[in-house]
Amino acid sequence: MGAPKQKWTSEEEDALRRGVVKHGAGKWRTIQKDPEFSPVLSSRSNIDLKDKWRNLSFSASGLGSRDKLRNSKITGPSSSPSSASSHALILPVANKVTEALPEAEKKPQDVKTPPKYGAMILEALSELNEPNGSEIGAIFGYIEQRHEVQPTFRRLLSSKLRRLADSKKIERVDNKFYRLADSFATRTPAPIKASAPKQKDPSKLSKASKNLGFFATSSPALDAAMAAAVKVAEAETRAHEAHDQMMEAERILKMAEETESLLTIAAEIYDRCSRGEITTLNPVQREF
DNA sequence: GTAGGGTTACTT
DNA sequence: AAGTAACCCTAC
Structure with a gap:
């Protein structure tokens, strides 16, 4: 309602970046309260900082797909602040080898990996064929074993499942499990597919x-x-009998x-x- | 307080 | 439809 979405500004992003350099990632509260960043990050909570940092990390984690406009300054050999010398998970900065x-x-x-996430989900559901539905973790695990997925896929999966459920391709059970809509299967193990993309x-x-x-x-x-x-x-924990060899x-x-x-x-x-x-x-x- | 999973809104 | 960013919820 009153808060459509509060996009991060460059100043805020920069403050966060420097805050992490100063105090380290994970000290969100400290960063947020630091008088140096406080004025800029006043409207952000420590959790917001954490979430933002996560987004930055993911984006810079290689799957940028396309480097949009992430970088600007960074990797400055100059700063080298304080030798904090400790944790240092400073990563959301992509330096490219020019x-x-x-x-x-x-x-x-x-x-590999045709960008058909929907198909992969349907395949997983079809193959798992759980009467009561499969939980998101199981679906993720199944797909992960079969296809090359990005680190962000875990996160995407939620949206994907919801979307599919919304379009009636699948059904949600108990708000935690997903299964194919009866239009598709329930009985025929492989009505649509689930047999082709077996090999990698x-x-x-x-x-x-x-x-x-x-x-x-x-x-x-x-x-x-x-x-x-x-x-x-x-x-190994899962031990799907049929797939052991392939795995x-x-x-x-x-x-x-x-x-x-x-x-x-x-x-x-x-x-x-x-x-x-x-x-x-x-x-x-x-x-x- | 923090980390992580999950959800919703917006963008491409 | 796929992807991204901000937000929310919960367990530790």
């Missing part, structure tokens, strides 16, 4: 034709590797892929270091 790949074939031409085409994955075009932002490979690890764990194969393929990506990144880092560049990438702190 070098010049002699001739990079920048026409990867997606090999291991044939052509050798060259990292996906996003290594030019060492994008943080480190997609590391994220991917981490995601893969989590995925494996989940998969095994897929895991190996993925690992190979990740390894290659890491090598590429390592090479890039080495190159930059040898040219005296300051290479900062402190992407994550993870634990297995």
Whole structure:
């Protein structure tokens, strides 16, 4: 009603950015109360800061799809404030390597993941075929194992499901489970599809034709590797009988892929270091 | 207070 | 229809 939407201004965004540099990500309240940022962020709550930071992080996390207008200043080797020297998850700043790949074939031409999220959801629902409906987590897990998904997919999935339910493609049960509308299945295991996109085409994955075009932002490979690890764990817990073999194969393929990506990144880092560049990438702190 | 999942509104 | 950004809710 009275609050249509309060878009973040550049000043606010900048204040948040610097606030994170000063106090660190996670100290939202501190940042919000800091007299330096307080005037700018007065109308924002600590939660707002957190959410905004999350959005920034996601955007800069490599799947920018297209770098719109994110960057401006940053990666300034100058600031280097205070050596905070601690956590440092400063990431929502994409630095691009403005070098010049002699001739990079920048026409990867997606090999996988047709942007048909709706189809993937329907497929998952159809395959899971839960009488009482599947919970969003299960749906996500299923799709994640079958397709290459972005970190944002988890978030998109909610919208997607709601949208599909809204258009009567699927039905929502107990506000927590989703199932196909009776128009589609309930009985026939695979009326529409759920059989075609089974294979992921291991044939052509050798060259990292996906996003290594030019060492994008943080480190997609590391994220991917981490995601893969989590995925494996989940998969093992889940233990869908029929899919075990396939997942095994897929895991190996993925690992190979990740390894290659890491090598590429390592090479890039080495190159930059040898040219005296300051290479900062402190992407994550993870634990297995 | 913070992190994370989920939802709604707006944009492309 | 797909994607993004701001907001809300809840568990820790």
